[in-house]
Amino acid sequence: MVFGLRTDMSVSKTRTYKAADERRAQILDCALHAFAEHGYHGASIADVCARAGIGRATLYQYFRDKRDVLVCLAERIAVRVLDAYQHRTPWSLPPGYRPTEAQVVAFMQKRLAEVLEVVFEDAATARLLLTAGRGADGVVDDLLGRIDRAILGTIEAELRVAMEAEAIRPLDAHFVARFFLGGFEKIVLSYLEEGRPIDVHAIAREAALLEVCGIYPRGDAPPEPRH
Amino acid sequence: MVFGLRTDMSVSKTRTYKAADERRAQILDCALHAFAEHGYHGASIADVCARAGIGRATLYQYFRDKRDVLVCLAERIAVRVLDAYQHRTPWSLPPGYRPTEAQVVAFMQKRLAEVLEVVFEDAATARLLLTAGRGADGVVDDLLGRIDRAILGTIEAELRVAMEAEAIRPLDAHFVARFFLGGFEKIVLSYLEEGRPIDVHAIAREAALLEVCGIYPRGDAPPEPRH
Amino acid sequence: MVFGLRTDMSVSKTRTYKAADERRAQILDCALHAFAEHGYHGASIADVCARAGIGRATLYQYFRDKRDVLVCLAERIAVRVLDAYQHRTPWSLPPGYRPTEAQVVAFMQKRLAEVLEVVFEDAATARLLLTAGRGADGVVDDLLGRIDRAILGTIEAELRVAMEAEAIRPLDAHFVARFFLGGFEKIVLSYLEEGRPIDVHAIAREAALLEVCGIYPRGDAPPEPRH
Amino acid sequence: MVFGLRTDMSVSKTRTYKAADERRAQILDCALHAFAEHGYHGASIADVCARAGIGRATLYQYFRDKRDVLVCLAERIAVRVLDAYQHRTPWSLPPGYRPTEAQVVAFMQKRLAEVLEVVFEDAATARLLLTAGRGADGVVDDLLGRIDRAILGTIEAELRVAMEAEAIRPLDAHFVARFFLGGFEKIVLSYLEEGRPIDVHAIAREAALLEVCGIYPRGDAPPEPRH
DNA sequence: GATGAATGAGTGTTCATTCAT
DNA sequence: TATGAATGAACACTCATTCAT
Numbered sequence: 001m002v003f004g005l006r007t008d009m010s011v012s013k014t015r016t017y018k019a020a021d022e023r024r025a026q027i028l029d030c031a032l033h034a035f036a037e038h039g040y041h042g043a044s045i046a047d048v049c050a051r052a053g054i055g056r057a058t059l060y061q062y063f064r065d066k067r068d069v070l071v072c073l074a075e076r077i078a079v080r081v082l083d084a085y086q087h088r089t090p091w092s093l094p095p096g097y098r099p100t101e102a103q104v105v106a107f108m109q110k111r112l113a114e115v116l117e118v119v120f121e122d123a124a125t126a127r128l129l130l131t132a133g134r135g136a137d138g139v140v141d142d143l144l145g146r147i148d149r150a151i152l153g154t155i156e157a158e159l160r161v162a163m164e165a166e167a168i169r170p171l172d173a174h175f176v177a178r179f180f181l182g183g184f185e186k187i188v189l190s191y192l193e194e195g196r197p198i199d200v201h202a203i204a205r206e207a208a209l210l211e212v213c214g215i216y217p218r219g220d221a222p223p224e225p226r227h
Numbered sequence: 228m229v230f231g232l233r234t235d236m237s238v239s240k241t242r243t244y245k246a247a248d249e250r251r252a253q254i255l256d257c258a259l260h261a262f263a264e265h266g267y268h269g270a271s272i273a274d275v276c277a278r279a280g281i282g283r284a285t286l287y288q289y290f291r292d293k294r295d296v297l298v299c300l301a302e303r304i305a306v307r308v309l310d311a312y313q314h315r316t317p318w319s320l321p322p323g324y325r326p327t328e329a330q331v332v333a334f335m336q337k338r339l340a341e342v343l344e345v346v347f348e349d350a351a352t353a354r355l356l357l358t359a360g361r362g363a364d365g366v367v368d369d370l371l372g373r374i375d376r377a378i379l380g381t382i383e384a385e386l387r388v389a390m391e392a393e394a395i396r397p398l399d400a401h402f403v404a405r406f407f408l409g410g411f412e413k414i415v416l417s418y419l420e421e422g423r424p425i426d427v428h429a430i431a432r433e434a435a436l437l438e439v440c441g442i443y444p445r446g447d448a449p450p451e452p453r454h
Numbered sequence: 455m456v457f458g459l460r461t462d463m464s465v466s467k468t469r470t471y472k473a474a475d476e477r478r479a480q481i482l483d484c485a486l487h488a489f490a491e492h493g494y495h496g497a498s499i500a501d502v503c504a505r506a507g508i509g510r511a512t513l514y515q516y517f518r519d520k521r522d523v524l525v526c527l528a529e530r531i532a533v534r535v536l537d538a539y540q541h542r543t544p545w546s547l548p549p550g551y552r553p554t555e556a557q558v559v560a561f562m563q564k565r566l567a568e569v570l571e572v573v574f575e576d577a578a579t580a581r582l583l584l585t586a587g588r589g590a591d592g593v594v595d596d597l598l599g600r601i602d603r604a605i606l607g608t609i610e611a612e613l614r615v616a617m618e619a620e621a622i623r624p625l626d627a628h629f630v631a632r633f634f635l636g637g638f639e640k641i642v643l644s645y646l647e648e649g650r651p652i653d654v655h656a657i658a659r660e661a662a663l664l665e666v667c668g669i670y671p672r673g674d675a676p677p678e679p680r681h
Numbered sequence: 682m683v684f685g686l687r688t689d690m691s692v693s694k695t696r697t698y699k700a701a702d703e704r705r706a707q708i709l710d711c712a713l714h715a716f717a718e719h720g721y722h723g724a725s726i727a728d729v730c731a732r733a734g735i736g737r738a739t740l741y742q743y744f745r746d747k748r749d750v751l752v753c754l755a756e757r758i759a760v761r762v763l764d765a766y767q768h769r770t771p772w773s774l775p776p777g778y779r780p781t782e783a784q785v786v787a788f789m790q791k792r793l794a795e796v797l798e799v800v801f802e803d804a805a806t807a808r809l810l811l812t813a814g815r816g817a818d819g820v821v822d823d824l825l826g827r828i829d830r831a832i833l834g835t836i837e838a839e840l841r842v843a844m845e846a847e848a849i850r851p852l853d854a855h856f857v858a859r860f861f862l863g864g865f866e867k868i869v870l871s872y873l874e875e876g877r878p879i880d881v882h883a884i885a886r887e888a889a890l891l892e893v894c895g896i897y898p899r900g901d902a903p904p905e906p907r908h
Numbered sequence: 909g910a911t912g913a914a915t916g917a918g919t920g921t922t923c924a925t926t927c928a929t
Numbered sequence: 930t931a932t933g934a935a936t937g938a939a940c941a942c943t944c945a946t947t948c949a950t
Contacts, residue, residue, distance in 0.1 A: 015910060023909090041268040045945060055911040057947080066945065101443045134358055145420070159442075169444035175414065175433050176442065182413020183406035190405050193372075206402050214441030215386070215403065216328045217396035242935055244928065250934080272920060282936040284922080293920065469914055471949065477913080495722040499941060509915040511943075520941065555897045589720040589812050599874075613896070623898035629868065629887050630896065636867020637860035644859050647826070660856050668895030669840075669857065670782050671850035696931060704930090726924060736932040738926080747924060 016053060024062045027052050028076060031069045035132045036124035040070055040140070067139060074143040077125055082150055084118035099167055101212065109201075109208035116184075116200045123192055130189055152177045180211055243280060251289045254279050255303060258296045262359045263351035267297055267367075294364050301360060301370040304352055309377055311345035326394055328439060336428075336435035339411075343427045346415060353415055379404045395439075407438060470507060478516045481506050482530060485523045490578035494524055494590035521591050528587060528597045531579055536604055538572035553621055555666065563655075563662035566638075570654045573642065580642050606631045622666075634665060697734060705743045708733050709757060712750045716813045717805035721751055721821070748818050755814065755824040758806055763831050765799035780848055786893045793885035797865075801881055804873055811870055833858045861892055 018026070030051035034043035045066055049056045063069045088111050099107070119126050129144065155177035162168045184207065191198050245253070257278035261270035272293055276283045290296045315338050326334070346353050360371050382404040389395045411434065418425050472480070484505035488497035499520055503510045517523045542565050553561070573580050587598050609631040616622045638661065645652050699707070711732035715724035726747055730737045744750045769792050780788070800807050814825050836858035843849045865888065872879050 017909065020909085041266075044943090056945085057911055057913090058909080060946070061909070104443055131361055134361060162442075166444070168442040169440070171437070171442060172433055175430075176437060178413045178417050179410035179434065179437060182416075183410040185413065186405045186409020187402065189409075203402075206399055207406065210398070210403060210406055210441065212441045212443045213396070214437065214439045215389075215395040215398060216331055216439045217393065242927070244934060247934080271918085283920085284936050284938095285934080287921065288934070288936095469948070471913060474913075493722075498939085510941090511915050511917095512913080514942065515913070515915095558897055585815055588815060589723070616896075620898065622896040623894070625891070625896060626887055629884075630891060632867045632871050633864035633888065633891055636870075637864040640859045640863020640866065641856065643863075657856075660853055661860065664852070664857060664860055664895065666895045666897045667850070668891065668893045669843075669849040669852060670785055670893045671847070698930065701930090725922090737924085738932050738934090739930080741925070742930075 020062070023054075023058075027054075027059060027062055027069070028073050031073055032124050032128060035070065035073070036127040039132045070140050071143060073128070074140055074147070077129065078143065078147045078150075080125075081118060081129075081147060085115055085151055085154055088114045097165075104167060105208050105212045108212060109204045112184075112204040112207055113201055116188075116204055119188060120198055120200060126188055127192055130185055130192075148181075152181060155180060183207065183210075247289070250279075250281075250285075254281075254286055254289055254296070255300050259300055259351050259355060262297065262300070263354040266359045267364070294366060297360065297364060297367050298370060300355065301367055301374070304356060305370065305374045305377075308345060308356075308374060312342055312378055312381055315341045324392075331394060332435050332439045335439060336431045339431035339434055340428055343411075343415075343431055347425055347427055350419055354419055357412055357416055357419075375408075379408060382407060410434065410437075474516070477506075477508075477512075481508075481513055481516055481523070482527050485527055486576075486578050486582060489524065489527070489586045490581040493586045494594075521593060524587065524590060524594050525597060527582065528594055528601070531583060532597065532601045532604075535572060535583075535601060539569055539605055539608055542568045551619075558621060559662050559666045562666060563658045566658040566661055567655055570638075570642075570658055574652055574654055577646055581646055584639055584643055584646075602635075606635060609634060637661065637664075701743070704735075704739075708735075708740060708743055708750070709754050712754055713809060714805050716751065716754070717808040720813045721818070748820060751814065751818065751821045752824060754809070755821055755828070758810065759824065759828045759831075762799060762810075762828060766796060766832055766835055769795045778846075782893060785848060786889050789893060790882075790885045790889035793865075793888055794882055797869075797881045797885055800869060801879055807869055808873055811866055811873075829862075833862060836861060864888065864891075 027048065031043075031048045034048045034051060037043065038047070045056055045059060048069070049059055052059075059069070063072065089107075119129075129147070134141070134144070156173045159168065159171070159173040159176055163170055163173070187203060187207070191203075254275065258270075258275045261275045261278060264270065265274070272283055272286060275296070276286050279286075286296070290299065316334075346356075356371065356374070360367055383400045386395065386398070386400040386403055390397060390400070414430060414434070418430075481502065485497075485502045488502045488505060491497065492501070499510055499513060502523070503513050506513075513523070517526060543561075573583070583598065583601070587594055589595065610627045613622065613625070613627040613630055617624055617627070641657060641661070645657075708729065712724075712729045715729045715732060718724065719728065726737055726740060729750070730740055733740075740750070744753065770788075800810075810825065810828070814821055837854045840849065840852070840854040840857055844851055844854070868884060868888070
């Protein structure tokens with residue numbers, strides 16, 4: 001025939017059956033990647049369902065609506081991230097002990113690595129938290145904001161403890177916590193966007209050094225202004 | 228409801244005429260606020276035009292499509308922000324001069340304030356740059372990314388100059404620039420989200436101190452570890 | 455009018471369900487009539503869907519866009535028309551046999567009727583092919599053009615065969631094929647436009663006679679120019 | 682600057698003033714070409730005005746609306762075409778004279794060429810008549826239809842005269858007139874679409890021969906069926 | 909439990925046309 | 930006369946969501 005007719009034989013017709021919990025988890029996984037790739041608004045329900053190999057209507061047996069998918073996703077992530085954050089190596093200073101600068105750096109480096117490893121466990125999650133989920137929806141913003149504030153609160157609390165122990169100088173903990181977290185996020189984002197391979201420990205070392213020491217030179221022999 | 232009652236009697240029917248340049252600028256202003264408030268996808272053309280008090284079709288005499296509005300907006304912002312960034316007080320160190328820590332802090336505080344004042348000039352712009360415009364569209368992402376990289380490049384270059392002058396310690400300029408900018412952005416965002424009144428100079432002071440000195444205490448009398 | 459009164463109470467609210475193939479065919483049928491009646495540009499998607507008694511979005515589950523509807527329609531017609539054209543009674547002349555004028559006329563009449571019956575099977579199709587689809591869209595024009603050329607090619611080939619068999623006089627087959635087809639089309643159009651009842655066989659007879667004999671008188675007793 | 686801003690310096694700002702008649706004619710010319718190129722629906726008012734180098738609003742000082750442009754255009758064409766058709770070399774047969782086949786062919790060839798030369802005077806007109814204007818609008822269809830019927834009427838009348846003079850065989854003049862005109866139009870169209878150079882006289886010769894003699898061979902020595 | 913089929917409510921966009929200068 | 934500016938009314942199209950099986 002001269003005129004080609006459309007024939008679409010490639011779509012598999014077989015249904016797949018799964019236990020409810022599995023399906024739910026699978027849908028969330030697919031949604032995570034879809035949202036991470038195209039953003040919440042850019043990813044369509046059809047997109048998510050295609051990845052999961054299910055019909056569009058099926059999704060609605062597990063989630064109330066599109067937003068619900070994102071909310072549940074955010075909740076799942078929140079649990080993981082907060083859990084990781086809270087199980088980090090705690091400040092455990094003998095009262096009255098005053099650590100050296102090098103000790104503080106080493107200590108922070110370890111703690112940072114613990115968190116970074118969780119966040120970087122998968123890039124899609126990081127992307128969702130930092131980019132795709134932002135400004136998506138009031139409720140989700142709230143949830144992401146809560147995660148944010150929880151982490152910030154943890155950092156703040158630590159800083160206050162350290163201040164009281166005089167392990168660090170007096171500072172505005174609220175401010176510093178935000179500044180640090182923002183710095184981290186930007187680093188993570190830049191890695192994500194550049195698609196570079198990530199050396200978590202190198203990042204942690206650099207960040208810890210920066211946070212602890214700042215950029216001004218110091219040393220055993222503090223430099224004298226030359227007149 | 229069978230009977231639809233037109234409730235909005237306040238809309239004037241009279242056309243308003245304006246010079247093309249004015250209209251264009253006005254539309255961009257309205258779009259800025261609409262996008263900042265609801266995000267790029269969340270804000271509709273109707274929304275933007277309602278704010279401007281014009282018919283929807285009018286917008287299309289000035290912009291090719293919705294994306295074009297965002298692109299032009301981003302361009303307008305880019306010009307302003309980059310301009311401000313590039314006209315900051317430059318590092319002007321007498322060759323071989325080695326500033327004290329306090330001098331460096333004071334100097335950076337001044338420079339930071341110069342940029343922050345531009346970004347905070349209006350909250351909507353900040354919100355667009357940091358939230359609403361992200362992930363909205365490939366082209367805009369590119370543009371925002373270019374702004375980002377331009378600022379980062381400037382910071383990096385400054386850090387390298389300062390390093391060579393030994394005004395700051397050796398460090399990974401690429402990394403540090405990102406970390407700083409990320410910190411700033413997070414601070415700005417937190418102010419935006421909390422709707423708090425902003426004391427630009429206080430922020431600048433705090434940030435400069437943090438960047439320069441880090442969190443570890445130091446002083447004329449460096450603290451001794453008390454076992 | 456402040457109060458909008460919904461006047462169209464006759465529209466049923468109940469969904470109708472159909473197998474995909476049926477729906478698709480039904481939509482094509484409705485589109486055919488809508489396009490034939492108002493032209494491709496003049497007919498709206500809403501128009502087509504209203505005829506089919508479906509929501510506007512439903513159409514887009516079967517066709518990519520409005521153009522796709524026309525393309526598929528053209529394809530469907532193309533198959534039918536070309537099929538009919540190619541299965542016509544073939545020239546089957548014993549080699550060396552030289553048919554009389556009357557035989558050629560009778561033969562062509564039969565062949566013409568076979569095609570005309572297909573084209574006239576429904577007036578809407580004819581109208582689409584000859585009027586509504588023309589100049590509507592580059593792709594469709596291509597397709598209609600291909601149908602056109604396919605038919606023309608068939609006619610040309612036949613003419614060449616007949617010429618070689620000396621059943622007809624030597625002529626420019628390319629030219630004659632176009633002239634004949636154009637003549638047919640105009641006749642068809644005039645019937646469509648006048649809404650006259652159509653006697654396919656009468657048309658075929660007349661056309662065959664004209665094609666074969668031309669308008670100049672001839673006969674057993676060829677007329678003598680008087681003086 | 683890194684970010685290119687749009688600057689459109691190329692549009693000339695100078696107004697052009699013209700006498701009303703000139704302007705009107707100029708607009709019609711531009712409309713002719715615009716319609717011929719993109720079809721009536723496909724060509725926009727903006728398109729027409731851009732060709733004429735005038736503002737869109739200016740057009741409405743000369744024509745009521747878009748349709749009016751096409752109507753006036755069609756009227757202008759109608760005058761020209763009908764005029765040409767009616768001033769053709771008339772049948773001027775001495776009563777009772779019976780021309781030979783060759784004479785009829787030569788005569789018709791001459792008359793055909795006279796019309797073809799007018800139609801082909803410019804391709805845009807031909808395209809408008811045969812393609813772009815079809816199905817555009819009820820009123821315009823009427824007008825084009827009137828042109829069509831006028832030409833057909835002329836042909837019919839001639840055929841009837843010739844029949845009475847027994848210069849041609851008895852036939853259904855209504856039918857034959859349509860068939861001939863359709864044939865012509867198709868030939869013209871094929872030339873237009875293929876963009877081929879046109880030899881009007883060759884076309885006229887071929888068409889005349891076909892119309893007069895048909896495709897069946899004839900001659901001084903009528904061929905005998907060889908059983 | 910799973911899904912193909914169907915859709916309402918909305919979006920961005922176009923374009924012929926009008927208004928004020 | 931000429932036009933830049935403005936727009937209503939339409940349109941094609943999308944997508945999250947629901948229904949019937």
